[in-house]
Amino acid sequence: TPKLEFLLTETRGRVGLVTLHRPKALNALCNGLFIELNQVLKDFDDNQDIGAIVITGSERAFAAGADIKEMKDRNFIENYRENFLGDWTKLTQIRKPVIAAVNGFALGGGCELAMMCDIIYAGDKAVFGQPEIKLGILPGAGGTQRLVKAVGKSKAMEMCLTGSVNLTAEEAARAGLVSKVFSPDQVVDEAVKTAEQIANLSQPIVQMIKDAINQSFEIPLSSGLTFERRLFHAAFASKDQKEGMGAFAEKRKANFTHN
Numbered sequence: 001t002p003k004l005e006f007l008l009t010e011t012r013g014r015v016g017l018v019t020l021h022r023p024k025a026l027n028a029l030c031n032g033l034f035i036e037l038n039q040v041l042k043d044f045d046d047n048q049d050i051g052a053i054v055i056t057g058s059e060r061a062f063a064a065g066a067d068i069k070e071m072k073d074r075n076f077i078e079n080y081r082e083n084f085l086g087d088w089t090k091l092t093q094i095r096k097p098v099i100a101a102v103n104g105f106a107l108g109g110g111c112e113l114a115m116m117c118d119i120i121y122a123g124d125k126a127v128f129g130q131p132e133i134k135l136g137i138l139p140g141a142g143g144t145q146r147l148v149k150a151v152g153k154s155k156a157m158e159m160c161l162t163g164s165v166n167l168t169a170e171e172a173a174r175a176g177l178v179s180k181v182f183s184p185d186q187v188v189d190e191a192v193k194t195a196e197q198i199a200n201l202s203q204p205i206v207q208m209i210k211d212a213i214n215q216s217f218e219i220p221l222s223s224g225l226t227f228e229r230r231l232f233h234a235a236f237a238s239k240d241q242k243e244g245m246g247a248f249a250e251k252r253k254a255n256f257t258h259n
């Protein structure tokens with residue numbers, strides 16, 4: 001594998017851990033970082049020994065947004081021709097669960113990157129915000145869409161329209177954007193622990209659940225319920241369903257084989 005410039009990666013048990021590592025710029029998300037991130041995520045997604053992924057940054061910053069210096073001279077035609085940011089949302093195509101372990105700044109694209117993940121755990125000093133308006137732009141990767149669904153209209157409007165109202169980890173947890181808050185040095189370990197727990201459950205069923213929950217953001221309730229019911233029926237075609245229910249009936253621990 002080629003050497004990575006902007007990321008550190010490791011595996012812990014069945015969990016793939018990616019650490020954004022561009023300390024000089026508070027993990028500002030430059031194009032090179034996204035090229036590497038997409039490659040690493042794809043490798044983890046393709047690796048059957050990995051069942052879930054954790055993305056983290058440093059204690060100071062998850063990511064302070066897209067790289068403003070790299071973006072400042074771009075023009076409309078370039079953006080349109082190259083579909084600027086189009087590649088930056090590949091994370092949402094990853095089939096395995098992705099947990100964001102957020103410490104410090106999650107601003108602009110950093111907040112959007114966290115929101116592209118399936119679960120967010122935060123350190124108690126984390127800060128979530130969408131300051132784009134102060135740069136004369138608007139959020140470009142979900143800040144006006146996923147944030148509304150996570151925290152509601154009033155908070156999302158206030159955050160995006162002022163660019164200055166941020167959420168602390170506690171506020172983000174109360175609003176539902178974040179599922180749990182820990183002390184900063186615990187966040188990654190706790191995220192890995194949850195990821196490991198998920199990674200040892202039936203992988204095809206884990207994927208079905210992720211698919212079904214994501215459908216709830218795309219389609220009306222009746223269609224979502226049909227989608228869920230079809231997958232529920234299909235789950236009975238898996239060996240893991242026989243194993244899971246058999247183990248319960250026999251009062252023993254299930255041993256899932258991901259089939």
Ligand code: CO8
Pocket residue numbers: 024025026028029064065066067068069085088105107108109110112113131132135138139140141
């Ligand atoms: N881009 C480029 N460089 C940055 C960025 C950034 N977003 N954020 C910080 N840096 C750099 C600083 O320029 C500084 O570099 P240098 O030492 O060479 O001057 C270094 O990181 C340290 O930063 P500060 O000295 O500013 O540190 P402070 O602790 O004083 O302040 C802040 C921390 C408050 C986080 C401050 O750095 C800041 O306001 N950063 C910009 C935050 C921002 O506006 N983010 C939104 C960017 S726009 C965006 O994200 C569009 C989204 C596009 C979609 C992305 C898809 C996922």
